[in-house]
Amino acid sequence: xxxxxxxxxxxxxxxxxxxxxxxxxxxxxxxxxxxxxxxxxxxxxxxxxxxxxxxxxxxxxxxxxxxxxxxxxxxxxxxxxxxxxxxxxxxxxxxxxxxxxxxxxxxxxxxxxxxxxxxxxxxxxxxxxxxxxxxxxxxxxxxxxxxxxxxxxxxxxxxxxxxxxxxxxxxxxxxxxxxxxxxxxxxxxxxxxxxxxxxxxxxxxxxxxxxxxxxxxxxxxxxxxxxxxxxxxxxxxxxxxxxxxxxxxxxxxxxxxxxxxxxxxxxxxxxxxxxxxxxxxxxxxxxxxxxxxxxxxxxxxxxxxxxxxxxxxxxxxxxxxxxxxxxxxxxxxxxx
Ligand code: TYM
Numbered sequence: 001x002x003x004x005x006x007x008x009x010x011x012x013x014x015x016x017x018x019x020x021x022x023x024x025x026x027x028x029x030x031x032x033x034x035x036x037x038x039x040x041x042x043x044x045x046x047x048x049x050x051x052x053x054x055x056x057x058x059x060x061x062x063x064x065x066x067x068x069x070x071x072x073x074x075x076x077x078x079x080x081x082x083x084x085x086x087x088x089x090x091x092x093x094x095x096x097x098x099x100x101x102x103x104x105x106x107x108x109x110x111x112x113x114x115x116x117x118x119x120x121x122x123x124x125x126x127x128x129x130x131x132x133x134x135x136x137x138x139x140x141x142x143x144x145x146x147x148x149x150x151x152x153x154x155x156x157x158x159x160x161x162x163x164x165x166x167x168x169x170x171x172x173x174x175x176x177x178x179x180x181x182x183x184x185x186x187x188x189x190x191x192x193x194x195x196x197x198x199x200x201x202x203x204x205x206x207x208x209x210x211x212x213x214x215x216x217x218x219x220x221x222x223x224x225x226x227x228x229x230x231x232x233x234x235x236x237x238x239x240x241x242x243x244x245x246x247x248x249x250x251x252x253x254x255x256x257x258x259x260x261x262x263x264x265x266x267x268x269x270x271x272x273x274x275x276x277x278x279x280x281x282x283x284x285x286x287x288x289x290x291x292x293x294x295x296x297x298x299x300x301x302x303x304x305x306x307x308x309x310x311x312x313x314x315x316x317x318x319x320x321x322x323x324x325x326x327x328x329x330x331x332x333x334x335x336x
Contacts (some may be wrong), residue, residue, distance in 0.1 A: 004143055005140055005141045005142060005320075006037045006141055006143045007175070008024060008040075009045070009082065011041075012041050012043055012059035013051065013059065014199045015209050016062070016208050017197070017207045017208065018205075018206045018245065019185075019197070021070060021208060022187055023148070023184070023185045023186070024145055024146055027180055028072055028077075028145060029071040038139045038317055039077055039078070039080075041063045041082060044089075045082070045128060048122060048124045049120070060081055061303070064079065064081075064306060064310060065299035065300045065306065066208050068295070068299055069291075069299060070292055079313040080310065080313035081313075082135065085138065087322055087325045088134050090325060091134040091137060091325060092131050092134040094332060095130050095133055095134055098160055098163045098164060104127060104129065107128075107156070109152070110126060129152075129157070133161070136175045137157065137160070138320075138321045138324050139317070142173050143176060144175050146177050146178075148185060150184075157175050158176070164331075169331050187244065189204035190206070190238075191222070192236075208293060208296065210293070212286045212290065215285050216283075216286065219282040220275075220282060224238070224242070224274035226267075227266075227274070228262065228266060228267075230267075231263060231266050235262070242281060243255070243258070243262075245281060246277070249284045249285050249287075250281065251284075258272060258277045261273070
């Protein structure tokens with residue numbers, strides 16, 4: 001039986017962090033044995049914010065290295081750089097004819113970016129979701145492992161594929177956001193403000209490249225409070241975030257102990273000691289990140305290997321992309 005096709009991408013706009021790992025990369029690693037997987041570095045997407053050229057180049061290498069360090073096997077999956085697949089740009093052109101200015105202007109990420117960079121509201125920013133749809137549709141993917149922040153982009157990709165099928169015949173499968181759990185994940189910053197991010201909020205974001213002491217320092221500074229006022233209270237979101245992280249890196253006994261302590265706490269009888277919880281979390285996080293950091297650094301030091309793997313990934317990625325483009329050209333009437 002043919003395996004279902006999976007696509008996902010990461011923008012090389014800075015160091016990868018726990019949000020990227022738990023929202024996306026952890027799923028990539030699990031999916032590589034079950035599905036036909038295409039993972040890539042979305043370097044065209046990062047041009048919307050006009051990055052420094054040298055930094056962009058280094059970030060592309062880093063994203064490839066960190067993906068492998070997290071467990072992706074470049075022999076099992078196609079791991080490539082977006083700009084090495086020119087077929088994506090051609091499909092982007094066709095999909096742009098099916099995307100409307102009004103819907104693009106209403107996209108949440110567009111509105112956020114337009115607010116953040118009022119002097120650089122370029123056409124690439126407006127059509128960002130169309131390029132993302134082209135990334136996915138070029139491999140005819142049905143599953144797209146992403147974090148919660150990408151939900152709307154996935155909905156748009158589905159709309160564009162549906163519109164294409166309606167106009168030109170039913171040739172494109174519809175893609176859906178995917179996570180192994182019930183819900184898409186959002187990892188918040190440790191200050192309880194917004195999500196962990198590659199470029200903002202850096203003191204509250206834990207990066208896969210962080211040294212042990214930086215990890216400890218950031219976690220010990222994470223926002224907490226005096227504890228719950230009544231037993232079995234609902235957790236404030238910044239406390240929930242610490243529990244979420246603990247569930248991801250600590251053993252079940254540790255999580256169970258702090259859950260029990262939280263539920264047994266009330267004003268005047270605060271059983272949970274957030275200081276102890278953070279210490280435990282910090283040590284478990286160090287254990288989790290150290291091997292990833294060390295492996296990524298070793299791969300980054302070997303540019304020949306990186307180039308070889310990038311070429312191998314591009315060859316795999318282009319072969320299915322060319323097939324799709326042929327189908328699309330035929331459907332649109334561009335076959336002479
Ligand atoms: P990017 O580069 O911002 O993030 C890469 C992946 O990490 C997830 N993520 C998070 N998950 C949980 N909590 C967080 N704090 C958090 N921060 C990031 C993102 O959801 C994403 O899965 N537009 C995409 C890149 C892209 C793409 C694609 C993705 C381009 N083309 C095609 C899938 C398919 C982006 O900016 O992700």
